[in-house]
Amino acid sequence: MSISRRHFLTLAGASATSSFLLAGLESLYSESGARSLVKSPKVNGYGALVKDPKGILDLPAGFRYKIVSQSGKQMSDGTVTPSNYDGMAAFAGKNGSKILVRNHELRLTDQSRVIAALDRMYDPNCKGGTTTLTLDRDRQLTKEYVSLAGTSVNCSGGTTPWGTWISCEENTAMPGMSDPGKGTVTKPHGYNFEVPINSQTPVVPVPLVAMGRFRHEAISIDPRTGIVYQTEDDPTGLFYRFMPKQPGKLAAGGILEALKIVKKPQVNTNQNFPLRQKFAVEWVRIEEPNPAENTVRMEGFTKGAAQFMRGEGICYTNGSFYFTCTQGGNVLPNAPLRVGEEARGNGQIWKYTPGKTAKNGGSIELFLEPNDPNIVDLPDNITVAPNGHLITCEDGKGEQRLIGITPKGGVYTFARNARDRSEFAGACFTPDGQTMFVNIYDPGITVAIWGNWARV
Incomplete structure (x- = not known):
């Protein structure tokens, strides 16, 4: 093949013939041994991606984005925005404003850290935690500050029906253990922590012990x-x-x-x-x-x-x-592997x-x-779009994409990281369904994306 199947999948949304092309992909993938469900003849996604002249984010025509936060910048509380942007959620604020709570997946070996007063840190040796952002109705950042500190490897989490964020530690180090190689932790880790969205100061961290001590990734609550x-x-x-x-x-x-x-x-x-x-x-x-x-x-x-x-x-x-x-x-069979990598x-x-x-x-x-x-490469965070499609963030080896998945299992590319090979993380929608926020992991940036989400 002169072009990769991944590139072919993206091009397939570019014209009126895309239905035919995508329907034909089933046989193409079956020849490679894949068990793909790209079968729906109506899976066009939002069309072909448009190359971003700024080299940040390729999106379908009609969609726009803006960067709302970057790591290394000074925040409202005087500290520097930590790196390693990971899981995130969006909440409705007052007068059309939006509130984001964002994880920072930081280890003892990382240079960046979440900073707070000692009495507001769960473990003063640990560098992870969360930051909270408020944006006005025009998606302009108005505040940004630390909301949870002293936790370790805060990967993802989830929202609660009562309007808080649960931040999850993906690390089970115990006191005296290194994480890894540099320094030691002073308290047990591997817990969930609840973060309010309206507090202007870091929460006093309380581990939710009964929810288990293990390599937590994410949570979701049945509203019923x-x-x-x-x-x-x-x-x-x-x-x-x-x-x-x-x-x-x-x-x-x-x-x-x-x-x-x-x-x-x-x-x-x-x-x-x-x-x-x-x-x-x-x-x-x-x-x-x-x-x-x-x-x-x-x-x-x-x-x-x-x-x-x-x-x-x-x-x-x-x-x-x-x-x-x-x-x-x-x-x-014959899948390429890096030296020392397990299949x-x-x-x-x-x-x-x-x-x-x-x-x-x-x-x-x-x-x-x-x-x-070429269809999906290591799906990570996942969310639901206003049209009912799933959007998952890739954490793969090559180019990083946001992948759309229809209720019938059809797959398409919604966005591509045009900046580097850093993973997408924390994709989430505002409660009104107008804006999707997503992170590029490191160097960390948070972007707002908007357009006609119903157009599929």
Whole structure:
């Protein structure tokens, strides 16, 4: 082939013939051994991407963007904006304003750090946390300040129905442990932390211990029941639910459980799992959610829980939860590998639908597994667009894209990082559906994107 399949997929949205071209891709991918679901003849996305003359972000015609924040700049509280922009959420403020809460995935080895007074830092040796941004109705930044400090490797998280942000630590270091190689932590890590959106000062950090101590990635809450679903970024990670004693008060404790697929105890879903088949699930209780060692997933697996290959982003729509497994999927023959690299898939997206009651475990299915980096390359954060499509951020090896996925599994490219090979992260929409905000990880920038989201 004279052009890559990825480039061909992007070009396919450029003309009236795109329906025919995309329909024909099914046979093209099947020849390479992929199990793609790019089958819908109406998957045109928003059309071909337009090259950005500023070299930052390629978008479809009719969409615009602006940079609203950059790492290294002075913030309203006098500190410098930290780097490593990761998970993020958007909230409605007063008089048409918007509020963003943004994670900073910082380790002990990073030069950048989130700075706050010692009495507002969970662990003074740790550099991660969150910053909060307020923007006016014209998407102009008006304030930017630290809102959580002293945490470690704040990867993603999720919003609550009561209007707060849950920031997740993807690090289970214990006091005295290095993270890695430089310095030591002074407190246990691997927790979730709740961040209010209206406070003008950093929150006093309170670890949500009952939600588990493991390599947290993201959470999403069922608005009907208050049950919290959680992903774990580990090659043998599990999928969890947390049932709070008091919905809306996560610090009050609750029960942590892990998903088990009925009649498939201890199944590893990484490879050779059937596509688009629903499986009944049940939940096994985690008796020790806060162990001294990183053993939560081991306890769950011993009791029959299913393993997922690096669970990352999760979102809720139309009664179901969609979550990504960044390195799940069958490994293609002759897939190129870097020196010392282990073979791994290019990513999966799973769909979990809760039952009508907590005792009815619900069902799970493998929704998408392209097995081709030209279609999807390591999906990470995920959100829902106003038109009902999923938007996932790539954290792949080559060019980085925002990938759109239709309810039927059609795939298209929505945006491309034209600046560098840094990953996209934190894609989220304002409650009014007018603006998407997304981060480019490092050097960190946050951009606002707007246009006709209904045009597909």
